[in-house]
Amino acid sequence: MADSTVPTARRAGLRRTLATALAGVLTAALATVTLSATAAQAADCSAGYVGLTYDDGPNPSNTTNLLNTLKANGLRATMFNIGQNAQNNPSLVRAQVDAGMWVGNHSWTHSHLTQLSSSQIQSELQQTQQTIQQATGSAPKLFRPPYGETNSTLKSIEQQLGLKEIIWDVDSQDWNGASTAQIVQAAGQLQNGQIILMHDQYATTVAAIPQIAANLRSRNLCAGMISPSTGRAVAPDGGGPVSPSPSNPQSPSPTPTLTPPPGPGGCTATMQTVNSWTGGFQSNVTVRAGSSAIRGWTVTWSWPGSQSISQLWGGLQSGSGSSVSVRNESWNGGLGASASTTFGFVANGTAATPTLTCSAS
Numbered sequence: 245m246a247d248s249t250v251p252t253a254r255r256a257g258l259r260r261t262l263a264t265a266l267a268g269v270l271t272a273a274l275a276t277v278t279l280s281a282t283a284a285q286a287a288d289c290s291a292g293y294v295g296l297t298y299d300d301g302p303n304p305s306n307t308t309n310l311l312n313t314l315k316a317n318g319l320r321a322t323m324f325n326i327g328q329n330a331q332n333n334p335s336l337v338r339a340q341v342d343a344g345m346w347v348g349n350h351s352w353t354h355s356h357l358t359q360l361s362s363s364q365i366q367s368e369l370q371q372t373q374q375t376i377q378q379a380t381g382s383a384p385k386l387f388r389p390p391y392g393e394t395n396s397t398l399k400s401i402e403q404q405l406g407l408k409e410i411i412w413d414v415d416s417q418d419w420n421g422a423s424t425a426q427i428v429q430a431a432g433q434l435q436n437g438q439i440i441l442m443h444d445q446y447a448t449t450v451a452a453i454p455q456i457a458a459n460l461r462s463r464n465l466c467a468g469m470i471s472p473s474t475g476r477a478v479a480p481d482g483g484g485p486v487s488p489s490p491s492n493p494q495s496p497s498p499t500p501t502l503t504p505p506p507g508p509g510g511c512t513a514t515m516q517t518v519n520s521w522t523g524g525f526q527s528n529v530t531v532r533a534g535s536s537a538i539r540g541w542t543v544t545w546s547w548p549g550s551q552s553i554s555q556l557w558g559g560l561q562s563g564s565g566s567s568v569s570v571r572n573e574s575w576n577g578g579l580g581a582s583a584s585t586t587f588g589f590v591a592n593g594t595a596a597t598p599t600l601t602c603s604a605s
């Protein structure tokens with residue numbers, strides 16, 4: 245700007261002089277700019293997201309330190325909790341959520357699930373879902389099998405419960421005596437979308453957090469959430485609506501009902517038992533709009549015995565005793581003519597298929 249008053253011939257000469265003078269410091273100057281930009285912008289996620297995971301908590305001797313250290317370093321992580329630990333430390337489960345962490349299911353007892361019966365596996369997963377839901381208000385969408393051991397029986401139960409199975413791409417080996425430096429080095433291998441296994445248990449693992457944060461920043465990677473639909477690390481807001489339907493985790497994309505319907509149409513509801521075991525069962529209810537679009541729905545029924553719902557997804561429950569009333573969530577109330585949505589539940593008691601009444605609004 246200042247040289248706009250300098251005659252053109254002199255300007256060209258000045259530029260050559262300046263270029264020569266600047267050439268020697270150019271590389272150093274660029275390096276300085278890059279460094280300060282990195283330090284100043286903690287949120288350059290241009291290279292993508294990785295999933296930090298901490299298993300086996302919550303743990304009274306470690307979880308608070310872990311959460312404080314993650315927060316201090318601007319990191320969010322997924323905590324795969326053992327159900328029994330969650331039951332014994334519900335306030336730590338809430339602290340995980342309050343600290344911005346995502347909470348996953350890591351079975352009730354940390355058994356070798358592939359050696360258990362189908363009903364034992366069911367119980368391991370369900371009890372953990374219920375306990376975490378009671379502590380936090382929402383049931384996990386992610387499941388990590390203990391020891392990474394899985395098979396088709398386990399996978400089918402995960403699917404029935406609306407859980408996405410998450411293993412890992414990088415094992416920090418913290419469980420196997422890895423040093424803090426080795427844990428940091430392992431995290432240094434993470435690429436966009438990948439997930440690292442760590443544990444809510446070891447001082448070495450907590451001590452690695454500041455260097456893991458620095459390493460990710462230096463590579464323009466950020467700590468993200470694990471997508472319940474793809475199982476890959478994504479941006480924290482990339483998850484979509486809150487409650488996946490267990491039979492089809494992708495379905496809760498908001499059902500488009502774009503124009504307000506001219507008037508309330510009718511609806512029908514049908515219940516199907518998808519699984520049952522001693523003392524419990526799981527059912528799906530499909531709600532279908534009639535010949536005109538609807539804005540919301542409520543399904544009611546009466547249990548023939550002492551059944552009670554312990555877990556519900558894709559709908560909101562009210563009512564008490566044997567009378568049940570389930571209305572739509574915000575994202576699945578609107579249905580076009582003849583369109584349908586499904587909610588599901590797990591209940592205690594003997595499987596039953598009562599008569600349903602659907603009212604539309």
Ligand SMILES: [Zn+2]
Nearest residue numbers: 299300390391
């Ligand atoms: Zn574990």
